[in-house]
Amino acid sequence: MASNFGGVASTYVLLYILSACARTSGEFPDFGVIQDIAADIQKKLRSYLDRATGFDVIQKIYEAETRSLDLQELNGDLLVKEMAANLSKKLEEKSEALKIEDVAYVDSKNINSSDPAFQFDEKFLQVVGYENSSIHIPVEIYKGNIDILNGLAWTSRLDEQWKKNLEEDPHLLWQYFGSQTGLMRNYPANIWIEDPNIPDLYDVRRRPWYTQGISSPKDMLILVDTRYYTLKKTFVQANHWNKQILRDFVSQLTSKDMASYIAAFEFAFEEFKKLDELQNRTNGLGAMCNKVIMFLTDGGTEMPEEVFEKYNSNQTVRIFSYAVGPTANPVAAVRWIACNNKGFFYRIPAMGAIRSTVQKHVSAFHSVLGELDRDVEYSDQYLDQFTFHKFLSHGLAESQTQDAYWTYLYTDNLGLGLMTTVTMPVYNRTLDAANQTILGVMGTDITLLEMEEFTKTQKLGPNGYVLSINTNGYILIHPDLKAKKHLDNTTRIYHYTEIAGTTFSLAVVTPTYTELYFAGRTEDIPLERGLRSLQLGDSAVLLAPWNYCPHFELPENATEFDEFIDFLLNNASDCDKTLLQHLFTDGNVTKQMESTWEDVYLSEDNGIFAFIIGTNGGLTRIYPANASQLMEEYKDLWNTQYYRRSFDYNHWIYTAPYSDTAISTNTSMPLVLASRAIQIKVNNKVYIPAGKISPIVMVMVLG
Numbered sequence: 001m002a003s004n005f006g007g008v009a010s011t012y013v014l015l016y017i018l019s020a021c022a023r024t025s026g027e028f029p030d031f032g033v034i035q036d037i038a039a040d041i042q043k044k045l046r047s048y049l050d051r052a053t054g055f056d057v058i059q060k061i062y063e064a065e066t067r068s069l070d071l072q073e074l075n076g077d078l079l080v081k082e083m084a085a086n087l088s089k090k091l092e093e094k095s096e097a098l099k100i101e102d103v104a105y106v107d108s109k110n111i112n113s114s115d116p117a118f119q120f121d122e123k124f125l126q127v128v129g130y131e132n133s134s135i136h137i138p139v140e141i142y143k144g145n146i147d148i149l150n151g152l153a154w155t156s157r158l159d160e161q162w163k164k165n166l167e168e169d170p171h172l173l174w175q176y177f178g179s180q181t182g183l184m185r186n187y188p189a190n191i192w193i194e195d196p197n198i199p200d201l202y203d204v205r206r207r208p209w210y211t212q213g214i215s216s217p218k219d220m221l222i223l224v225d226t227r228y229y230t231l232k233k234t235f236v237q238a239n240h241w242n243k244q245i246l247r248d249f250v251s252q253l254t255s256k257d258m259a260s261y262i263a264a265f266e267f268a269f270e271e272f273k274k275l276d277e278l279q280n281r282t283n284g285l286g287a288m289c290n291k292v293i294m295f296l297t298d299g300g301t302e303m304p305e306e307v308f309e310k311y312n313s314n315q316t317v318r319i320f321s322y323a324v325g326p327t328a329n330p331v332a333a334v335r336w337i338a339c340n341n342k343g344f345f346y347r348i349p350a351m352g353a354i355r356s357t358v359q360k361h362v363s364a365f366h367s368v369l370g371e372l373d374r375d376v377e378y379s380d381q382y383l384d385q386f387t388f389h390k391f392l393s394h395g396l397a398e399s400q401t402q403d404a405y406w407t408y409l410y411t412d413n414l415g416l417g418l419m420t421t422v423t424m425p426v427y428n429r430t431l432d433a434a435n436q437t438i439l440g441v442m443g444t445d446i447t448l449l450e451m452e453e454f455t456k457t458q459k460l461g462p463n464g465y466v467l468s469i470n471t472n473g474y475i476l477i478h479p480d481l482k483a484k485k486h487l488d489n490t491t492r493i494y495h496y497t498e499i500a501g502t503t504f505s506l507a508v509v510t511p512t513y514t515e516l517y518f519a520g521r522t523e524d525i526p527l528e529r530g531l532r533s534l535q536l537g538d539s540a541v542l543l544a545p546w547n548y549c550p551h552f553e554l555p556e557n558a559t560e561f562d563e564f565i566d567f568l569l570n571n572a573s574d575c576d577k578t579l580l581q582h583l584f585t586d587g588n589v590t591k592q593m594e595s596t597w598e599d600v601y602l603s604e605d606n607g608i609f610a611f612i613i614g615t616n617g618g619l620t621r622i623y624p625a626n627a628s629q630l631m632e633e634y635k636d637l638w639n640t641q642y643y644r645r646s647f648d649y650n651h652w653i654y655t656a657p658y659s660d661t662a663i664s665t666n667t668s669m670p671l672v673l674a675s676r677a678i679q680i681k682v683n684n685k686v687y688i689p690a691g692k693i694s695p696i697v698m699v700m701v702l703g
Helices: 008-025 031-053 055-068 076-096 146-155 158-168 208-213 240-250 261-281 305-311 332-339 351-370 385-399 448-452 527-532 558-574 577-591 594-603 625-634 641-648 698-702
Strands: 069-073 119-121 126-129 134-136 175-179 184-187 218-224 290-297 317-324 344-348 418-427 438-447 465-470 475-477 492-498 504-511 516-521 540-543 611-615 619-623 653-657 671-682 685-697
Touching: 031 055, 031 594, 031 671, 055 069, 055 577, 055 671, 055 685, 069 685, 076 438, 076 448, 076 492, 076 504, 146 175, 158 175, 158 184, 208 418, 208 438, 218 261, 261 290, 261 305, 290 332, 317 332, 332 344, 418 448, 438 448, 448 475, 516 577, 516 685, 527 558, 527 577, 540 625, 577 611, 577 619, 577 685, 594 611, 594 619, 619 625, 641 653, 641 671, 641 685
Parallel strands: 218 290, 290 317, 317 344
Antiparallel strands: 069 516, 119 126, 134 184, 175 184, 175 438, 418 438, 465 475, 465 504, 492 504, 540 619, 611 619, 611 685, 653 671, 671 685
8 A cells, every 4th residue: 555645536537538428520629628527527436335335224323322431522712722721720830830949060071981870761762871960061061160069069958859850740851951051950950962173152042942941022123323224114923934034134234424313213213102102092002011222333423312302212122233343434433322221332352252242241231121110221231241240130129030941842852852942031139249140041842752642632633633733823733744745625724822920822723513522421332342342343443542541552463452452451540531531432343344245246346455444532443354454554533634634525535545656557456545434413513533544546537
């Protein structure tokens, strides 16, 4: 069976029709004739498949069975709120692991892999040690530096807290702390893998999760001293696409003539004025918090005092100014602009100084935005980087804010799959201390798989799904994070809500036909009877790799399948009752088809290779049993295209294997999957319990 399906079958059918018409009339038929022939073939195929596969029989069995089922109407709004609450609770547990009341030195670069305290761990896919955390210090920082030694001392107490966190949540992955001095403490301890040919340039302060962790919400306008350009006529979200537009724009800038600071700042404040008016008319547009102007220039003498008095007398918009380049141009005015607007002035003498400049004051830049409104004299004394850094962090430490921040989804470099990181800034809370600063950022990871455990989609059917997206358009949850492979014209309904305590929203997406879902039975099927329906007989059974039982991983082959049966005999009470009853229901219903299939299979040479039923309970039944290998790689029904396509159309769907080479005369004819969903009306609501699938030999279809 080929693993990819395409439109080969329909192409062969069309060629067959055209060639037949050409032989009889000698002329190419018009479109109406072709349509009539195609409709006739479709009608005959449907009649033949309905009869030969026993479609009407299985439909009637399921209709009778619905009287014993508890079928609930799907309420998308209620369901998405329930999912969001569960996910919020789980994410809050991850955030709680970062909160510390108080903040053995194991160098991750010098760990001996043969140390018995370090063992390979399946959860991390590498060697780790749970006795201690490990330390990474950037190569350019002296390990004996007093700030590093102090950091090592006070962060050592984190180990005890991290161990407690792991006891409370065994699914926790990495827990780590990055300090403002560059030190990174990671638990459990791991070996830092280095390439001898590449210098270790890792610095925690440059990592996205660290810089995002110390960020605060802000509306920012960037002014660049160059000839006249306007990139955007309004504020836009700082998402990936807009950032790329900005990069492309900046790469084309050229310098020309003398800039007018007055005109530039008038333009900037007018844009903020327009934004304020929009925010008053709309809910949630922009950050609705801090306002910042980034001002980059090579120097100048113009002092726009009247502009600031008119627009920014209360200093609600803060200005950060940068003198760019090695020029000898005067910068006193540039410094004054920043210092008189609650901002900061800094020099960037060359391209090579950009990274170090940003690294030195990135935390200061973000932390100043949280400074409480109070009378402060912003003067040249704050030009000292260390003094300025202490001062800027003071505001957020005083305000006692400690909000968790969730990063966008990314692929773990160590093979743990897609994940997100939750971070939280850590501040010095000592109110009388002279150095109230940001100390660093705490972080921990959570994988996409773990999050999806709290957004179960069994109620949604194979074509319903859950997605989550943040305010900047980054996707947190989406099936495969890619578009569906088949196209349809089915209307989808979106139900969405916020996930409390995060910047994300959650949505449940369902087709209009998903109206009822299996919630249980009026009377449970006894365990022994349910298990008999799953055991091998004239037909074979495959199960989707779903989490029927939390403590048992569904086996991959038939031999181990018996182990699952044995596990259920002794541990069924530990399993998901609704999933098991759904599975037993489908097992009992589909097993009744064996006699019907046997009569058809033995009485006619009808070109049918096998009979298959796939169900929403995760069961696939194949007759005869020796044809089960045909469907082995497609047993996860909800992830197969032919099964999902069947639900979108109320007729037979044909799926052919794709091949870009000619079929040899010595090659067995490929199989076409003909599939159709079973639809049942219950109180005028649609219930789709299963899809009927029959692989048929292509030559029988075309002949």
